[in-house]
Amino acid sequence: MRKPKAKLKLKTKRGAAKRFKLTATGKIKRHQAFNRHILTKKAPGRKRALGKAVMVSDADVEQVKRMLLA
Numbered sequence: 001m002r003k004p005k006a007k008l009k010l011k012t013k014r015g016a017a018k019r020f021k022l023t024a025t026g027k028i029k030r031h032q033a034f035n036r037h038i039l040t041k042k043a044p045g046r047k048r049a050l051g052k053a054v055m056v057s058d059a060d061v062e063q064v065k066r067m068l069l070a
Contacts, residue, residue, distance in 0.1 A: 010070035011070060012067070012068060012069075012070055013067040013068070013070065016064065016067035016068055017068060019031070020056065020064055020067075020068060021053075022068070027055050027056075028055065028056040028061060028064050028065070028068070029053045029054070029055060029056070030053065030054060030055070030056050031053055031054075032049075032050045032051075032052070032053075032054060033050075034050055035047065035050040035051060
């Protein structure tokens, strides 16, 4: 009788691994867009806020987890 084949391991999406990080509590952290160029018309407070990381929205968490923890 043949040995059953092991299920293939799924690879992590490398693009997602570079863009998202898991926090200690299991939430997913991401960086914000709109902070690369055309910064002259943006307010200083807005630019400061855009530089900080934020959590992924609840609607996208399952999709991002699937890409990271595949």
